[in-house]
Amino acid sequence: MPANNSLRLEHLKPLHGEAVSLQVPAGCTCFVRGPSGAGKSLLLRAVADLDVNEGEVWLGDHRRSAMAAHRWRRLAGFLPAESHWWEDRVGDHQTHWPEPVLEKLGFAIDVLQWSVSRLSTGEKQRLALARLLACQPSALLLDEPVANLDSANAERVTRVIDDYRQEQRAPILWVSHGSENIATACHGILWLERGKEVGRELEWS
Numbered sequence: 719m720p721a722n723n724s725l726r727l728e729h730l731k732p733l734h735g736e737a738v739s740l741q742v743p744a745g746c747t748c749f750v751r752g753p754s755g756a757g758k759s760l761l762l763r764a765v766a767d768l769d770v771n772e773g774e775v776w777l778g779d780h781r782r783s784a785m786a787a788h789r790w791r792r793l794a795g796f797l798p799a800e801s802h803w804w805e806d807r808v809g810d811h812q813t814h815w816p817e818p819v820l821e822k823l824g825f826a827i828d829v830l831q832w833s834v835s836r837l838s839t840g841e842k843q844r845l846a847l848a849r850l851l852a853c854q855p856s857a858l859l860l861d862e863p864v865a866n867l868d869s870a871n872a873e874r875v876t877r878v879i880d881d882y883r884q885e886q887r888a889p890i891l892w893v894s895h896g897s898e899n900i901a902t903a904c905h906g907i908l909w910l911e912r913g914k915e916v917g918r919e920l921e922w923s
Contacts, residue, residue, distance in 0.1 A: 723778030725794070725857045725889040730773035732757060732764040735913030737773060742889040743922050746904040750893045757913035758893040759799065762859045765891065766796040777857055795855025799862045799893075801846030803834045808845060812852045819848045822878050824871065840867050844875060851882055858882070858890045865895070
């Protein structure tokens, strides 16, 4: 994927909601905000093509409809609010774990030997981010990645995401109820309510 890729939504209409058109430039973050039930998560799931939707999504020169779903989801990496685990051991969920990322998230490499059953909700949340970044997606779709984390771990997660944004020039859609990372250079906010866009504040630079 070229370094200047942007994420572009063209009249993207989730199953429950109105169409949204938006372009997030490479290396920029667009926070998606609004009250509970506003359709924030549904918008991300539509971008990832996990739910029925209409419209088109582009990532650089790559058109979502022109590729297999599993290839698209490797490019547009989706982090759900509640992570899913299907093996007993943490390390079995990915073939290559980025050790520097694990360390930045507060884990030693031996975490890969841990049983998933011993993980707290917050540990699962942080490890799910490491698992996603191991795939080196070209764009990130993040559904409240710091929800339910204490301030220290929320800061760790925010720093890792921002490092990835800068190093990979990745465009990010970030569902948020708060003001995480609002100081990030090149950010914007998309406001939703009842599945409809009600405002946007874009400060791309």
